[in-house]
Amino acid sequence: MGDIEQILQTSWPILLMVVIFYFLLWRPQKKQQKERANLLSSLKKGQKIVTIGGIYGEIIELDDEKVKVQVAEKVEMTFARTAIASVVSKKK
Template sequence: MGDFEQILQTSWPILLMIVIFYFMLYRPQKKQQKERNELLSSLKKGQKVVTIGGIYGEIVSLTEDHVMLQVADKVEMRFARTAIANIANKK
């Protein structure tokens, strides 16, 4: 029984670091990834969005992989769906 207690005393800092790693790095990253997937799956025609490169546009058409944005009158650009950063604020 003494060996077990000694192992526990020497390994608790490692266990503590694993718990801290989980709550400070892994869990927030998974939450952010889930929110991003929800954003990309909720895109609809007519929404105003901003791309990762900072281009503002309105969604004209959608496919599973691509988004067609109207960025000016008679100017449409095709982007990968993953290039959408967020939905533009409606003010």
């Protein structure tokens, strides 16, 4: 019985660190990844977006891997779908 108590007394700091790691790092990161995946899967033609490079534009065409964005009149650029950082406003 004494061995079990000694093991528990010496291992509780490690268990505490694992719990802290889970709640401060792993869980928020998984939540952020899920939100990003939802953003990328919900992209639609006509939405105004910002790329990770800071380029603003409007989606004019998209497929599973690429997004064609109009950044100015008669100026179109093609980006990887994963290069979209956020949606500025949604088309109504």
